Amino acid sequence: MRYAVRSPSNRRTAMSLLFSPLHLPAPRGGVTLPNRIVVAPMCQYQARDGCATDWHLMHWGNLLNSGAGMVTIEATAVAPEGRITPQCLGLWDDTTEVALSEHLHRARALAPATAVCLQLSHAGRKASSATPWQGGRLLSPQEGGWQTVGPSALAHLPGETPAQAMTLADMARVRDAFVAAARRARRLGVEAIELHCAHGYLLHQFLSPLANQRDDAYGGSLENRMRYPLEVFAAVRAEFDGVLGLRLSASDWVDGAWDLAQSQRLCQELKTMGCNFIHVSSGGVSPLQKIALGASYQVPFARAIRASSGMLTTTVGLITEPQQAQDILLAGDADLVALARAFLYQPRWGWQAAAALGGAVAASPPYWRCLPRHAQAAFGAVSTAQR
Numbered sequence: 001m002r003y004a005v006r007s008p009s010n011r012r013t014a015m016s017l018l019f020s021p022l023h024l025p026a027p028r029g030g031v032t033l034p035n036r037i038v039v040a041p042m043c044q045y046q047a048r049d050g051c052a053t054d055w056h057l058m059h060w061g062n063l064l065n066s067g068a069g070m071v072t073i074e075a076t077a078v079a080p081e082g083r084i085t086p087q088c089l090g091l092w093d094d095t096t097e098v099a100l101s102e103h104l105h106r107a108r109a110l111a112p113a114t115a116v117c118l119q120l121s122h123a124g125r126k127a128s129s130a131t132p133w134q135g136g137r138l139l140s141p142q143e144g145g146w147q148t149v150g151p152s153a154l155a156h157l158p159g160e161t162p163a164q165a166m167t168l169a170d171m172a173r174v175r176d177a178f179v180a181a182a183r184r185a186r187r188l189g190v191e192a193i194e195l196h197c198a199h200g201y202l203l204h205q206f207l208s209p210l211a212n213q214r215d216d217a218y219g220g221s222l223e224n225r226m227r228y229p230l231e232v233f234a235a236v237r238a239e240f241d242g243v244l245g246l247r248l249s250a251s252d253w254v255d256g257a258w259d260l261a262q263s264q265r266l267c268q269e270l271k272t273m274g275c276n277f278i279h280v281s282s283g284g285v286s287p288l289q290k291i292a293l294g295a296s297y298q299v300p301f302a303r304a305i306r307a308s309s310g311m312l313t314t315t316v317g318l319i320t321e322p323q324q325a326q327d328i329l330l331a332g333d334a335d336l337v338a339l340a341r342a343f344l345y346q347p348r349w350g351w352q353a354a355a356a357l358g359g360a361v362a363a364s365p366p367y368w369r370c371l372p373r374h375a376q377a378a379f380g381a382v383s384t385a386q387r
Helices: 054-064 096-107 167-186 202-208 222-239 260-272 297-308 320-330 341-345 349-357 365-370
Strands: 002-004 021-026 031-033 037-038 070-077 117-121 191-196 243-249 279-280 314-316 336-339 361-362
Touching: 037 349, 054 070, 054 096, 070 191, 096 349, 096 361, 117 167, 117 243, 167 191, 167 222, 191 202, 191 222, 202 222, 222 243, 222 260, 260 279, 260 297, 260 349, 279 297, 297 314, 320 336, 320 349, 349 361
Parallel strands: 037 070, 037 336, 070 117, 117 191, 191 243, 243 279, 279 314, 314 336
Antiparallel strands: 002 361, 021 031
């Protein structure tokens, strides 16, 4: 059930834009989200051989009870060598599909109906790494690592073993792995898929001249560097008739590298190919990046891409306060607002935002009694009696 949650002063806009519905189109009809809050994908590094575990059951159940309109499952590798770390989630065979299906369906059964998006990824030359709390360094085969691949035989960090340059056969194999994972995702019943083309992972590596120094039809010019990510997108679009979007690093934050103007061109192409949304992030491909961190620091990228492409656009990055998210939407800078670590710190961030802005969220009955009294009074037909 969905109930209004109001602030103590009952201060409300005519209708909080953050809590207004939004339809995400798709060939199959799409999905209408009850609000504009998205839980961004967050790697947990808790899988076993690519398989989801009880950690994911707990994690997803928590996020599905957060009040967000859509929850995005973390980067999910389409092949074993595409994992960022040996502990990353995967969806490349029947075993990983069964594990993900069982845990996801159990989590969804214990939460209000919430749209789920699955992020499909291949880490390329940033694969075979230790977890962040172990330093994130490249692992050797003796440590459980493996040979990485990329558009060119270049390492991500100085001193690391270079990636193996992908042949055309390698590229076709990875493209087909994305398609096979999308087919499995459809069987899982997720409402949306997001292709990971950001943060220095494989599809982003093909876009950036810092990682792509090929001299064939997939390197050099902007058109050539865009070619492989667009081919992967087209192949997945042909297989998956649900909501399909893409997460993009709009800038490498390095002079002369991938930038906003090139991102705008890519997004225009994606729109013609049936891309339903763009999730705009930045950085991740180079240790030389100089990111101008600050509140809402990536919002200008989303604003520019939304204006030039006309696509539904999600913004993300140091957005932590309800009014901040509302103001982004009111300014027309984005259509959706994504938060990540804010939801780890405050699992009911969506409830908190609803209380601040006079919105409404879906809530599981066992949690109703936790509300402050001013919010309980706004929950129609919810008893505050204690037993």
